[in-house]
Amino acid sequence: MTGHPAIAALKAPGLRRYLAGQLPSVACSWAQVVALSWVVVERDPEALGWLVAWQFAPSLLLGPWFGTLADRHDRKRLLILAETGLGLVALGYTLAAGAGVLDLPLIYLLAAAWGxxxxxxxxxxxxxxxxxAPAEAAAGASALSGTVMLVGMTAGSALGAVLVTTVGVTATFAANAASFLGDALLLATIRVGPSPRIRRAGGQIRDGLRHVWRTPALRAPLLALAVVATLGFTVQVSVPIFVRVSLSGGPALVGAAFTAVTVGSLVGALVATARGEPGPHALTRVAGLMAAALVLTAASTSVPIALVGLAGVGLAWSLFIAFVLAVLQRCEPAMTGRVMSLFAVVLLGGTAAGAPLTATLIALTGPRTALAVSAVATVGAVLLGLALRRPRRMALW
Structure with a gap:
């Protein structure tokens, strides 16, 4: 197979169908993020941290076990089941909002189910x-999947701002429920080979944890990601509150701010896809870039400067994630599900732990200080990477 791996991957009809279902689903999901963020911020800004925590805390507890399930069972069927379930949660938001009973306890319950x-x-x-996609184009398939997700996030942030201000949050939730149904139906039409299943046995979750911990090239990026995900990249909490408190904006500006972050993330994904394998010190540099962008955002006195800073945060975060994934995907094929579940545990679990901390910090000191603290934490991730550097065995520091 010749040419760029992403181009080669697009020749696979299964991947094309997958991406066709993902784009509208991700876009509508992010429209729901805007709608739900605004609903919660209007009621209690500090509650936004707990919303995010309820959404992502289950990954801390269930992620490794679900990763083992992904290695034991048919992955397509599991994904169809999950997409259907997420659609039902969106339908729950729709019915509750339409009935006028979408209060904070119910939001937390639905957020936990989503998580x-x-x-x-x-x-x-x-x-x-x-x-x-063919084995030689697998890296291109993963890069394309990430790029399409970011395109959907960018479009969805803008779509959410439009829908919330024109037709309201109920219609926004309903659009998301419909998008998950369409994605599940499209996934069912994809032909894919049998999943490389492992037999059920005791200690498989521990084996995955042990494999990562004993492999420095996997362990160090995950530890750095834990720091950044928990205290550095806190935009789901900090952005809506920053927009409302510091910039005196409404739902349209919240959507614009999320769009700035996702546009930056999309550019980062395109850069990572075009670049291919990351070079030495890649994570150190992008973490430094994220810290600088966070400082710019915290110090901004106008909307355009704030949006530029948030775009820089999204750019750096996207590159950071892409470079971490580039390392993790080199693991043994039989460990893929478990390693990816640990990635989710660190990423989503870090978000769950950091969200209420960020909300509390904002309540005590204001959103600008919270953004500055995020910059300091990101620099701390750089120092962690340097402390864990092993020149012969690690490619990114």
Whole structure:
């Protein structure tokens, strides 16, 4: 197979169908993020941290087990099941908002349900994508999947701002429910080879943890990601509150701010795809870039400067994630599901732990200080990477 891996991967019909279903689903999901963020911020800004925690905390508890399931069972079927479940959660938001009963306790309950299902969705998805293209184009398939996700996030942030301000949050939730149904139906039409299943046996979760911990090239990026995900990249909490408190904006500006982050992330994904394998010190440099962008955002006194800073945060975060994944995907094929589940545990679990901390910090000191603290934490991740550097065995520091 010749040419760029991403171009080669697009020749696979299964991957094309997968991407066709993902784009509208991700876009509508991010429209829901805007709608739900605004609903919660209007009621209690500090509650936004707990919303994010309820959404992502299940990955801390269930992620490794679901990753093992992804290695034991058919990954396509698991993904269809997860997409259907996420659609039902969106339908729950729709019915509750339409009936006027969408209060904070119900929001937390639905957010927790979303978190449990998403803990299954993430490892199943990341383990399935490389199977949708020839082995030599698997890296291109993963890069394309990430790029399409970011395109959907960018479009969805803008779409959410439009929908919330024109037709309201109920219609926004309904659009998301419909998009998940369409994605599940499209996934069912994809032909894919049998998943590389492992037999059920005791200690498989421990084997995955042990494999990562004993492999420095996997362990160090995950530890750095834990720091950045927990205290550095906190935009789901900090951005809506920053927009409302510091910039005196409404839902349209919240959507614009999320769009700035996702546009930057999209550019980062395109750069990572074009670049291919990251070079030495890649994570150190992008973490430094993220810290600088966070400082710019915290110090901004106008909307355009704030949006530029947030775009820089998204750019650096996207590159950071791409470089971490580039290392993790080099693991043994039989460990893919478990390693990807640990990636989800660190990423989503870090978000769950950091969200209430960020919300509390904002309540005590204001959103600008919280963004500055995020910059300091990101620099701390750089120092962690340097402390864990092993020149002969690690490619990114």
């Amino acid at each position: 449990v299902i998403n803990a299954l969705d993430t490892p199943a998805r990341r383990a399935l994508v490389p199977m949708l």
